[in-house]
Amino acid sequence: MPIDSAYFWTIVAGMAIGSFSIRGSFIFLSRWIKISDRTRELFSFIPAAILPALVMPLVFFHEGSSQWLMGKERLTVLFIAAVVCYYSRSMITTIFFGLSILFLINQFIP
Amino acid sequence: MVHRRGVWVLEEAPSLPSGPYKTYIVLAYQQFGTPFFVLQENVVFVRGVKAMLPITTGVIPFGLVMGTVTANADLSLLQSFGMNFFVFAGASQLAAVDLMTQQVSILVVVxxxxxxxxxxMLYSAALSGLVKNQNLMVKALLSYAITDQTYAVLVANQEHLKSDRDKIVFYAGAALCMITAWQIAVVAGFVFGNFAPSSLALDYAVPLSFMALTLPALKNKTYYAVAITSAVLSVVLKELPFNTGLLLSGAIAICLGGFLTRTRNNANR
Structure with missing residues (x-):
């Protein structure tokens, strides 16, 4: 059944208001909020706290094709790529290396 | 080279940190202020674009999926583009289209x-200090452009950015790159279907880029503890409904960071 146009645009309007108010929340209130050094220190944990939680479910529960790595080739490659990233400190190198290793595993390791 | 108002100025960037950017030569049109100022603005902006470019390897296949899903749901190109433009939040859009095809009630989808x-909201809080004294327009645009990637790429590069103004310009470059890649990818996915070859597994660039953005943020053992806690919790809590596992993992990990630094500060006293 096709999605009704009015239904669709109402939802899009709701989502647009929702996402913009989430994004703008503290930014638009910033004039009236005083951020202490302690709060700023807590904010510095945000990347370390959120990004792994975005990545791990994607990678850990991925059902791969390699019997040998029990279908966990993406998890394996992520750890190898992390070592490469640590030493290279380069986004391009890390992505290129990770995708290449995954490709090779998918092609040649049963 | 002599600088005059209203002339094209060709100048090698003099005061950039050494590294891949030091050889930049930028053609800047001098209209406002000193040419040096214009030059700096442009270079920082370009650095933002360049920092985001490799990350788009993961954004483009995701956009293609989004475009394909909207096409398969019998939405028009205008609807697909409109949703992208007004909402601009990929994961939630995918979930919403899926729910809409099942005719779930408006309130539940939203x-x-x-x-x-x-x-x-955490990113908004973390960025609020940066734009505190900017005008509403800057605040609105910066808010609109908040994504996991734009926030993380700014944090990962912030120690190379001297002033708040540089940070905003860098962020603008990164955001423009992100938005352009995403919109083009979704339209391309809508029109041509998902043409990314599945053997290349380009979608895997998303976890790779997030991992590469996390590492620079791990400044000491506390940050490692926070990251590992969050990674483990997100796997354990995956079954919780509506993405609350992610929020809970993040919140607990931040609290842990706060707790660890608190005990350390007390011990130092």
């Missing part, structure tokens, strides 16, 4: 999307 996007 609430689900809201919860999926709630993590961006």
């Amino acid at each position: 609430a689900t999307a809201f919860i999926i996007n709630l993590r961006m």
